[in-house]
Amino acid sequence: MNMKILGAFAAVALLAACAQSETGASSGAGAQAAQSGAVPGSQEDLVANVGDRVFYDFDKSNLKTEGKTTLDRQSAWLAKYPQVSVQVAGNCDERGTVEYNLALGQRRAKASRDYLVAKGVAASRVTTISNGKEKPTALGSDEQAWAQNRNAITSVR
Template sequence: MGKSWRLRSISTIGLFFSLVVLLSGCPKRADLGDTGAISSSTATQSEEAVKPSKSIQEPPAAGAPSAQQPATAGQESPLKDAFFDFDKSTIRGDAKSNLNEDLQWLNSNPTAQITIEGHCDERGTAEYNLGLGERRAKSAQDYLVAAGIDAKRIKIVSFGKERPFAMGHDESAWKWNRRAHLVVSE
């Protein structure tokens, strides 16, 4: 009887430890944090080259005339952002208007190079939003290239939801963060 009791105790303890090891060994999702940017450029970019400008325009409602908000850091960007609908990467009519103004600036500054940053609101996973941000930046790049801007002048990078412009947990904040932000590269 003593041998049978020992075997049961050893089996129970072994099962308990196996369960603990199995449950603690499950992989957890990696948090991409601030390092979660995806870049389509093959050249390495310095941290300063991809920091978003502090200037941004108010995202107009679809079909409404575009309006520009004053710069928050005392310096206004010469380029306008393209804003997107929720979970979309297609260029809206008001975004085309902003990109057309950016085209004029790029044509009058033929040596300027830009970085297009793709941004998303806080909804969705970090991985999904990095992909969506990249698609948004690529849509803006494709629009500019189709209009005659040399693709070599444009780099794209996605920050997903990692660098929101507006903090908040409602549509009034989210509409600011769904954008392709154009920055003059140095």
């Protein structure tokens, strides 16, 4: 009986650990964040306190709820620092061909940019670029690495 309960607790703890690591992954460096002394309006500020990237599903470019939340924070941050212009870079995991992924990366970058513009960021402040699968963040060849690499990363220009 006690053993069973203990087992259940262990399972819950495991699940919690998974959920946490996923959140950590998807908000990028956002979590380790608020304590940093980054210059307001800088790239470091964006990475540490806002979250510089959103993630996509395999071969997809539609924004997920988490991604929209990150982009909401980005648009609010851009409203606060109107002198800042950004570039959104679309990236893909290695499980696609070079040329197709160049187009897919562009489609992802555009999805993020369109969202920022819809939230009131001036179109002239947001450029896009696609890196296809050529600039991965994570270097492994497993689902965890691929999930990290299917993204659009915003950087201060």
